Amino acid sequence: MTAIPTTTGITHRPKPWWRNPYPYIFISPFYILFVLFGLGPIIFSLVVSMYDWRGVRPGDFIFLENYITLFKEPNFYKSLANTVYIWLGTVPVMIFLALVFAVLLNSKLVRWRGAFRTVYFLPVVTSLIITGLIFASLFSTSYGLANNILTHFGLEPVQWLSDSRYMKLILILAILWRWTGNDMVIMLAGLQSIPMEIYEAARVDGANEVQNFWHITVPLMIPVILFDLIISTIGTFNLFEEPYALFGGPGGGVRGAALVTGLYLYSNAFVNARFGFGSSIAWVLAAIIFALSMIQLKVGSRKIQ
Amino acid sequence: MAQFVQPALNSPAHRRPLMPRVKRLATRTLLTISLIVIGLAFLLPFYWMVVSSLRPISEWYARPMPLILQSPTLENYILLFQRADFGRGALNTVFLCILTVMTQVFFCSLAGYTFAKLNFKGRNGLFIFILATMMIPSGVGMIPNFIIMSRLHWVDTYLPLVVPGIANAFGIFWMRQYCQSIPDELLDAARIDGCGEFGIFWRVVLPVIKPALASLAIFVFLATWNDFLSPLVFLRSPDKFTIQLWLSVVSRQANIFQPHLVMAGSVLSSIPILIVFATLQRYFMAGLTAGSLK
Numbered sequence: 001m002t003a004i005p006t007t008t009g010i011t012h013r014p015k016p017w018w019r020n021p022y023p024y025i026f027i028s029p030f031y032i033l034f035v036l037f038g039l040g041p042i043i044f045s046l047v048v049s050m051y052d053w054r055g056v057r058p059g060d061f062i063f064l065e066n067y068i069t070l071f072k073e074p075n076f077y078k079s080l081a082n083t084v085y086i087w088l089g090t091v092p093v094m095i096f097l098a099l100v101f102a103v104l105l106n107s108k109l110v111r112w113r114g115a116f117r118t119v120y121f122l123p124v125v126t127s128l129i130i131t132g133l134i135f136a137s138l139f140s141t142s143y144g145l146a147n148n149i150l151t152h153f154g155l156e157p158v159q160w161l162s163d164s165r166y167m168k169l170i171l172i173l174a175i176l177w178r179w180t181g182n183d184m185v186i187m188l189a190g191l192q193s194i195p196m197e198i199y200e201a202a203r204v205d206g207a208n209e210v211q212n213f214w215h216i217t218v219p220l221m222i223p224v225i226l227f228d229l230i231i232s233t234i235g236t237f238n239l240f241e242e243p244y245a246l247f248g249g250p251g252g253g254v255r256g257a258a259l260v261t262g263l264y265l266y267s268n269a270f271v272n273a274r275f276g277f278g279s280s281i282a283w284v285l286a287a288i289i290f291a292l293s294m295i296q297l298k299v300g301s302r303k304i305q
Numbered sequence: 306m307a308q309f310v311q312p313a314l315n316s317p318a319h320r321r322p323l324m325p326r327v328k329r330l331a332t333r334t335l336l337t338i339s340l341i342v343i344g345l346a347f348l349l350p351f352y353w354m355v356v357s358s359l360r361p362i363s364e365w366y367a368r369p370m371p372l373i374l375q376s377p378t379l380e381n382y383i384l385l386f387q388r389a390d391f392g393r394g395a396l397n398t399v400f401l402c403i404l405t406v407m408t409q410v411f412f413c414s415l416a417g418y419t420f421a422k423l424n425f426k427g428r429n430g431l432f433i434f435i436l437a438t439m440m441i442p443s444g445v446g447m448i449p450n451f452i453i454m455s456r457l458h459w460v461d462t463y464l465p466l467v468v469p470g471i472a473n474a475f476g477i478f479w480m481r482q483y484c485q486s487i488p489d490e491l492l493d494a495a496r497i498d499g500c501g502e503f504g505i506f507w508r509v510v511l512p513v514i515k516p517a518l519a520s521l522a523i524f525v526f527l528a529t530w531n532d533f534l535s536p537l538v539f540l541r542s543p544d545k546f547t548i549q550l551w552l553s554v555v556s557r558q559a560n561i562f563q564p565h566l567v568m569a570g571s572v573l574s575s576i577p578i579l580i581v582f583a584t585l586q587r588y589f590m591a592g593l594t595a596g597s598l599k
Contacts, residue, residue: 023428038441125578
């Protein structure tokens with residue numbers, strides 16, 4: 001680290017900072033901003049979570065009471081259960097579909113691969129709010145596409161967005177539509193690192209394509225799948241815009257059937273202005289996300305070996 | 306769900322007996338048809354958004370509502386342009402995007418170049434630190450950030466949406482990757498000519514890293530244009546709203562029937578994104594995977 005060779009072959013020792021301060025000046029904005037708006041707020045948030053802090057003024061110091069209240073709050077468990085439900089409905093499906101799409105759109109046997117990639121990826125550039133609004137319109141009780149098709153066939157219209165049996169299902173559909181292409185592109189990049197010779201060898205041994213998929217592609221893609229799994233899990237716990245737009249606000253719709261952790265945190269912090277309580281939610285969620293990521297990494301790295 | 310590695314069908318070296326070739330053709334056709342069906346499913350919500358935006362108000366009330374558009378009209382768009390708040394929201398969003406793009410591209414490329422090309426004590430450690438900050442969950446900082454911003458009297462201004470991200474980890478990482486390909490001779494020559502350190506960056510480095518600047522500008526533009534949570538938390542007065550905020554507010558006015566306006570607004574606010582994406586798709590996909598694989 002002290003001597004870095006240049007292309008001219010001469011190595012020179014970096015000057016001490018007081019003789020050449022420019023590098024430090026050039027990189028300083030990041031560190032200043034990080035202290036002010038990154039690290040500072042995180043430490044501050046731990047402090048806030050121990051106060052009965054409502055609105056902009058700090059209230060009394062109550063130590064862990066916010067956390068105790070949170071663990072007694074039925075809505076918190078409801079939001080956790082809803083989030084797990086959404087996770088089960090989206091993440092495994094999305095990762096499987098993304099891998100299948102990536103393998104197909106990487107295969108020379110498929111025509112118009114570029115066009116398919118673009119179409120499958122198109123939802124990823126759509127704003128999350130618009131995603132929610134489009135699905136709200138598709139499944140609207142009175143003017144939605146789904147109910148129009150049902151009534152054209154003489155069936156009864158369904159209350160997709162206010163019947164708790166369907167609400168989470170619509171949210172899952174919207175998430176799958178919006179995010180599968182994102183995972184697909186990551187998988188496509190991962191596939192480029194699998195050497196072709198492995199497939200050649202398998203073909204000589206008489207393996208078919210489905211066997212290749214399960215016995216070569218999936219095992220070799222586990223690091224990429226793991227990466228996708230972790231970012232999708234984090235994304236599910238931070239889910240906010242899609243249910244906000246689908247169910248008209250941070251309440252999670254009728255009787256909170258789609259109240260996920262992201263909405264729960266937002267509505268406590270910014271609708272009810274309970275900053276102290278909200279910070280305790282944020283910390284508990286961060287701990288859950290951290291624990292889940294660690295478990296996934298542990299299990300995943302065992303699979304890699 | 307298959308990995309096909311065989312050379313193209315008509316490659317003479319691999320011409321095989323008739324039956325497998327028929328089978329291959331069948332597989333290929335079946336695959337193409339399934340991919341088209343899936344593609345149509347991906348396009349359906351876009352189709353519905355566009356059709357809804359062109360649907361005259363009379364058709365919205367018809368029961369059953371015709372599935373195929375009877376008389377497409379631009380009246381929803383005209384209504385939209387007659388509303389001052391929509392135009393205002395669009396202008397605000399453009400203004401905000403210009404601010405974030407200009408500042409982030411400048412500060413991230415300055416830091417990225419420094420990490421790639423300048424030699425200083427603690428360089429690797431400082432860079433790894435930046436990468437490590439990407440792992441920190443952002444949700445935890447949201448509430449204290451709001452408290453800080455309100456103490457600074459920055460709430461209901463664009464400052465909270467611009468300042469914290471000016472020099473961000475992803476941008477610095479992205480620019481550093483690209484700047485590593487700048488030849489050292491170029492910088493040494495400028496140094497011998499007596500150019501100052503900032504002058505080298507401004508006059509020599511910036512012109513040669515234009516492609517990377519452009520792709521970073523795209524990511525920042527897309528992220529700002531589509532951002533919802535930060536404007537929702539920090540903006541208060543309707544005349545400062547961004548397009549995404551405007552859409553969500555208009556769609557939530559439950560007592561007024563205006564999904565036609567929401568859909569027309571959604572189409573209009575998607576158009577810049579789609580244009581940028583269509584023209585610069587390559588850069589975009591590269592950026593998406595930059596973080597994931599080394």
